[in-house]
Amino acid sequence: MKTAVIVFPGSNCDRDAQVALAEATGKAPAMVWHKDGTIPDDTDLVMIPGGFSYGDYLRCGAMAANSPVIAQLHAHAERGGYVLGVCNGFQILAETGLLPGALVRNASLNFVCKPQALKVESANTAFTSAYAGKEEVTIPIAHHDGNYMADEATLDTLEGEGRVAFRYADNPNGSARDIAGVLSENGRVLGMMPHPERAIGGHEGGTDGLGLFESLVGAVCGCIG
């Protein structure tokens, strides 16, 4: 399985993403600089890491969503490639239109940084199959703008089509319908505020993030789940 991580100025979880992908797939991901980098042709999964791309100027993710590499990201998604956007990566995916809705300032106005209990809405997705039989997982969150918003019709569609991957067990940011992660129509693009790459059993504590990467390996190689 081949993976790539897009790096923007201000990305700060790119190294964690690199480590998590290398551990899960046994192969180091291609690190792709947003400006002149190339997503290798046979990439299975592109990860957009967390951080503060372009210093969150204008709106979180707005500038990154108009970076040169984004045309390649669209092409990758259009041919059915997997995309995982975490935190700022989720904000960027929403800004590119690859995922519906938008992430706005936390309702509390506070930056929240803590282990977060999440309900796995369905283990029937490429990103969550390894969570089968597990209703709740704990994955860290760390964000200021994680309040997911979309119009009611969009929210109904997301729920109706089983495209809510994770919900907060106790909503930390005001997100509509407690949504913590959403999938694209074809189920191959996931945006989520929690950081699975920060819970893979290392010094950071917690292992619940591993399942997400294992699920993806399974989906691509057919070796798990």
Next chain:
Amino acid sequence: MKAIVHIGLKPGVLDPQGKAVADTLGRMGYSEVEAARIGKTIELDLDDGLSTGDAETRVKEMCEKLLANTVIESYRFEISGA
């Protein structure tokens, strides 16, 4: 030539910053303040050679593509100095 772009949150989108400002103004004695909404203004200096019509088309495009996120924000702009 200048374009002044005003961007604000759409009605119904929660504005916690605006609420904090309104609450603080109320505490300061400005009890007439019922609500506050926070937006942003972007001033663009444009090439003077552009016609007003072209400027309007281009700035609208800029708003749609980058300056505003129309899922949550609305925008309006004025062109001056043509």
